[in-house]
Amino acid sequence: MTRDAFVTVADGTVTTPRGFKAWGLYCGLKKSGRNDLGAIVCEVPAAAAGVFTTNAFQAAPLKVTREALAVDGRMQAILVNSGNANACTGAQGEADAREMRDLFAKAIGVSEHLVGVTSTGVIGELLPMDKVRSGVAELAPKVVPSAEGGEEFCQAILTTDLVKKEICVRVTVDGKEVTIAGAAKGSGMIHPNMATMLGFMTTDANIEPAELQKLLSGVTDQTFNMITVDGDTSTNDMVVAMASGLAGNEALSAQHKDYEAFKEAFNFVAEVLAKAIARDGEGATKLIEVTVTGAESDESARAIVKTVIGSSLVKSAVFGADANWGRIIAAVGRAGQPVNPETVDIRMGDIQFLQQSKPVRFSEEEAAEYLKRDTIQFFIALNIGSGKATGWGCDLTYEYVRINAAYRT
CATH class of the missing domain: 3.10.20.340 (ArgJ beta chain, C-terminal domain)
Structure with missing residues (x-):
């Protein structure tokens, strides 16, 4: 990778690309008192793509998010909780994931199918929905388009992680400035095959959902799927990408003259996040x-x-x-x-x-x-x-x- 086509944005977060805002807070799901509920919201329905764990026991939130993406390949928000994986929780767990989605969709005024949900933490325990409900009500009005919002979101997705993982770059497409950013969590149960690993990528590039899905799937094979901490593939692994299209470039595809430069920058963001997860493996020193x-x-x-x-x-x-x-x-x-x-x-x-x-x-x-x-x-x-x-x-x-x-x- 030459990395000549893009530059890293100092202090950039998932809110740096045009149209994105985020926040995170503590609602009582973790014993530590650290943020445990967060969201990324786009001002417009964004082109979206996702890759998900191949573990046979897929957590309830993954099912809900996959269904949302299948409607029209667009997403306007992703709601995340840590401290509880909502995995192997049966029909009640799925109902809880849908309630999380519905509550947040109503709170921010968008259609339910435009909201994805994901969870990370202990497997096999039901979500304390009273805490989730109050947390969603408090979170929705706080989501803001600022670097602080991006930082609070990063803190909300951590479990045994020792450090937050984020990166932001800019690349030129059609003479316009396009930004790509990402945040991730993961420290243990890491052996992705699309651990516990969650990745979120935002960009203001104009790219159709099918093209974004093709790009994300290919890049994931070379980055997130090329890390391992302990050989365990989680029930909750997920990487989601959202593209607002607000940079105003011509729609990207493999035939676009600047596609390779964009792909290189997109791959770099994913690689940095993947390496950060491996470096932060539980107990790791090297x-x-x-x-x-x-x-x-x-x-x-x-x-x-x-x-x-x-x-x-x-x-x-x-x-x-x-x-x-x-x-x-x-x-x-x-x-x-x-x-x-x-x-x-x-x-x-x-x-x-x-x-x-x-x-x-x-x-x-x-x-x-x-x-x-x-x-x-x-x-x-x-x-x-x-x-x-x-x-x-x-x-x-x-x-x-x-x-x-x-x-x-």
Whole structure:
């Protein structure tokens, strides 16, 4: 990615693109007292797209949001709560998700099918709807088109996250300034296949729903679906994109002269959010980036990347600053993808471990020093094709076990 076509907007939030406003507040769903209810609202019905978890037990809010998108591919608001996933809650959970939607739609004066809902938190518990109802009533009039609103929204979507995750960029389309922004949450139960992972992207670009859906699906495969923290795919994973069209450019499509520049900027926003989720993995101290080249296909490369970054042994070795490359080659070999056992190269940063499947002498001291960094890069060349992929994960620490041993308590 050249990143020459766009610039990052300092202090930009999901409210920076024209037409968007947001807010977040505390309504009593979390014990911590941190914001737990938030919303993004567009001044106009925005073109919208979504990608959703492939977990067989999809949470009630996902069903409601998918139905909304199926009406006409447009959305004017997304309402989010944290602290309770409203997953595996049966008919009552679905009724509660629909009530959330209906309450917020009425409060902001839009049609019910233009509101999406999503939830994150503990699975298997019904939402305390008395708190949700009072929270929605308080939230609706506070949603504002300001950076502060974007910040409050970011805080409202966090659970075990230690930091908020947001990014905003600008790109030129038809000589007009187009803005793309995003916010996300995710720290544990991260192994998306479209963890708990939620992503929200806003833009003022003019792009039709079908084109936006095609773009989001493709970009997700290269970003959000290329991270893993613990190998668990959540019941609530969702990424939603909304485009207000208020930038005034000609409708974007693959044939548009500036489409590639817009796509590059859109991909960058998604990649930054995805990497931020991996870096903020529960208990994590290091970001792990794995790049596979020379695979039989891109799909094969992606499968190998996710096997390596998802390996508990690789993750533990990185945490312990142990340059045990045998764990990497073992993960490559069990990924179920075509490899030639005689042609594999592996290096960590600039330190070569394996060349044409033969061990290379390296300095243990130099490797141990490299492993003290907060970002660790592994490069795996299979040398059998042109497929390539990059993915991100994190180390496995004692703290991860502590957090998840007491998640509900």
